[in-house]
Amino acid sequence: MADDLLAAVRGESASLPAVTSAVLVVIDGLGALGLRAHAGHARSLTAGMGKRDTAITVFPSTTAAALTSILTGAWPGEHGLVGYRVLDPARGVLVNQLSGWETDGLDPATWQMSETVFERAAASGHPAFAVGLPVYAHSGFTRATLRGAEFHGAAAAAERVAAAYDLAARAPGSFVYCYLPEVDKAGHKHGIASAEWVAALEDVDAALARPVPAGVGVLVTSDHGMVDVPAERQVILEQDHLDGIRHLGGEPRMVHAYLEEDADADAVMLRWRGDLEGLADVATRDEVVRSGLLGPSVSPTAAARVGDLVAVARGNRAIYDGTAADQRGRAMVGQHGGLTAEERQVPLLRLGALRR
Template sequence: MSLMLPSESAAARSIVGVADDLFAAVRGEGGTRIRSGVLVVVDGLGAIGLRTHAGHARFLTGHMAKRDVATSVFPSTTAAALTSILTSACPGEHGLVGYQVLDRARDRLVNQLTEWEAAGIDPRTWQASPTIFERATDAGHPAFALGVAAYAHSGFTHATLRGAEFVAVASAAERVEAAYDLAARHEGAIVYCYLADVDKAGHKHGVDSPEWIAALEDVDAALSRAVPDGVGVVVTADHGMVDVPPHRQSVFDETSQGMGQVRHFGGEPRMLHLYLEDDVDHDRAAELWRADTDGIADVATRSEAIAAGLFGPRVTDAAASRIGDLVVAARGNRALYDGTAQDQRGRGMIGQHGSLTPEERQVPMIRLGALAR
C-alpha cells in the first residue's frame, strides 16, 4: 500500500464527539455545568490558516491557546466532517464518506451536499446515525440550528440537523446574535450556528486572498460579542483548506494508464473515490494509479483504506459500499481532475480540501463564555 498517513498523537482531540461533550456540560456531567450550549462551526477555517492570519482575527486567536486544536475526519470535506460533528460518528459509521459517492443501487454518483432529492435518497436511511439534536430532544432539551434559509429543507439538512428547530438568519453577525439569544432564553438548550462565508471565499479566491481575510474578519467580529451569563460556547470548524494553483493540477484522461478501468470518477479533486468496472482487479488497478500519481498522491484499495482506519474504527456495510474501489489522496497542494468530464468548471476553484495535510485536518477548538478557561 502506498499511503502516507500523518502522524497524530493518540491523545489528539477530534471533532467527533465535540457536540456530545457540549451536551454533557449542559447536563452537568464531568464536573462542568452550563445553562445552555452553543456550537459554532466556521466552515473551512483551519487552525493553521487562522494562526497565520492572527492579526485579522484578534478575538479568536486571543482566546486560542496552543492546545485548542482538534483533528478533522477523513476525508476532510464538509459532507463527511459536518456530519461527524453533528452525530459524533466517524464517516465509516454515518456513511457520508465523501463529496461525490456512488449509489450502487442506481449506479450513479451522488453529490452528498446537493443531490439528495434528485437522486431519490432518503436522508433518514442513507444517514441513520442519530444527531445531537435528536439525543437532546429525546432527553427533553430544546435544540436549534441556525443557517441560511436556502438550506432549511435540503436533504443534507434532514440528514444532519434532524431533531433541531431550523432558524434562518442572513448574516454571520445576526446568526451569532440569534444563537446567543436562543441559548439565553432556553434553559438547557443546544444551539448550532453554522457560518459558511470563510469556506466560500477560500474556494473562490484562496486562503490568502483579501476576500478570505475579509470573511475571517467578519466572523471574528461576529464572535467578539459578549456571551450571555451561564452560556458555554465552542467554536470549531469542519476542515481547513489549501490553495491549489493551476500548475499543481493533474488531469487524467484516456492517455492515463488507469483511466480505462474507471467506471465512475468520484470524490473531489483532493480525495478521489474511483469506482472500477466490475471485472477489474483492484490490486492491479491500484498499481497503475500509483504509477500515474507517483509523488503527487497516495493510493489505496478500499480494503486497505478501511484496514488503515481512514474512515474511522468502524465501517458499516452501507458506508463500505460507498467508498471507492480505490481511494486517492492528494499530497501537498495538488489536485486531481477527470479530464474526460464535460464540465471542467471545478478547475477554477483555488482553495480546496479533502485530503490528509495538517492545513486541511487541523481545526480550532476554542471555548468561550461559561466554558472559557
C-alpha cells in the same frame, strides 16, 4: 465534541464546566493553521488561543463527512457520508452528498445512518435549535444532519450568532448549533491567501466578538481547513489513465475511483500507483477500511460507498478528470479533503461560560 457540550448542559461533562445552555459554532473551512497565520484579522477568536485549543477532523476532510461527524458524534464509517460524491451501490450512480439529496434521490432519513446530537438532546428533554442560512432550511443535507433541531434562518453572520445566543439565553438547558459558511465560500472561490478570504474571516470574527449571555457556554470549531491549489499543481487524468474506471467520485483532493465490472483490479491499481507516484497516495477500499481512517468500525453499507481505489493528493495538488465535459471545477482555488495538517487541524475555542 457536540455530545460533550450537551453533557456540560447537564453538568455531567468530564472536560467542560457546567453551563446553563450551550452553543456550538462551526466556521466552515477555517483550519487552525490558517487561523493562526491570520491572527491579526481574527483578534476575538485568537485572543488567548493556546496550542491545546485545536482538534483533528475526520477523513475525508470534507464538509459532507466532517460536518456530519460533528453533528452525530460518529465516524464517516458509521454515518456513511464518506466523501463529497460517492457511488450509490444499489443504483450504480454517483450521488452528491452535500447538495444533491433531492436531485440524486437520497433519503435523508436513511442515507445518513447515525442519530444526531439534536435527537439525543430532545430525547433527554433539552430544547435543540440550529441556526443557518435561510436557503438551507429545508435542504436534504439539513434534514439528514439536523434531525431533531428546530431551524432558524438568518442572512448575515452577525445575525446568526445573535440569534443563536438569544435562543440559548431564552431557553435554559438548550443546545444550539450555529453554522457560518462565509470563510469556506471565500476560500473555494478566491483562496486563503486572498483579500476576500481575509474579509470573510474578519466578518466572522466580528460576529463572534459580541458578548455571550451569562451562563451560556460557546464552543467554536470547524469541519476542516484548506490549502490553495494553483493551476500548475493540478493533476489531470486523461483517457489512458482512466481505462477500467467507470466513475470518479470524491473530490479533487480525495478521489474515489470505481472500477468497471470486468476491470482487472490489480492491474488498474498498479497503473494508478505508477501514474500518480509522488503526486498522490493510492489505496484499495480494503486498505482504507483497515487503516482506520474512516473510523475504528466501518459498516458494510458505508464500505460499499468507498471507491475500489482511493487517491489522496499530496501537498497542495488536486486531481481532475481531463475527459469530463464540464471543467469549471478546475477554477476552484481553496480545496480540502486530504490528510495535510492544513486540512485536518481545526480550532477548538471556548467562549462565554466555557472560557478557561
